[in-house]
Amino acid sequence: MEEANGVVKHVLLAKFKDDISPEQVEKLIKGYANLVSLVQPMKAFHWGKDVSIENMHQGFTHVFESTFESVEGIAEYIAHPAHVEFADEFLPALEKVIVIDYKPTIVTQ
Template identity: 80%
Template sequence: MEEAKGEVKHVLLAKFKDGLSEDEIEKLIKGYANLVNLIEPMKAFKWGKDVSIENLHQGFTHIFESTFESTEGIAEYIAHPAHVEFANIFLSKMEKVLVIDFKPTTVHL
């Protein structure tokens, strides 16, 4: 992975397993959001549901975005015991997951 100083985004696309209730999904989302309070390198967390009219979501229904100051911060987050514990629970409830880390770039015209 390319070393990246400066803001890095960690994006997770998810499709929850069939049969999970909205309450169960809400509890998982709150658990994910709480990681920002437990893991210092995680600076921000946002999430949302797919609302696209293009129908190109490939089955993914939710998106989660976390902000870090560097790729090293993401590595620290991934190894943190609170993340490991939560990820084991969260991933067991997923039908599919896709994760991408990127450094945002602004295009100046």
């Protein structure tokens, strides 16, 4: 096992409030995805909805994963005006949220 060089993942699990319409959710997701073109340290963005059959999601419905080259890059992203403006719109739409940053470990044979 080895730590992936120069990669840090920022994972956000979310459950949108019940009164947030599907159209509003779609708009917020597009806004989140747009950050990758506005915030230089943000190298990639992926998202999806829970499809697990294990029913262990604890009410979380969406996952958002961003890739950065360093922990410092995440700090720059968090302070970036585009992120601050987006977060001011995104976070009030959430009923539940968890954020985890980690450095991936690669397992090979």
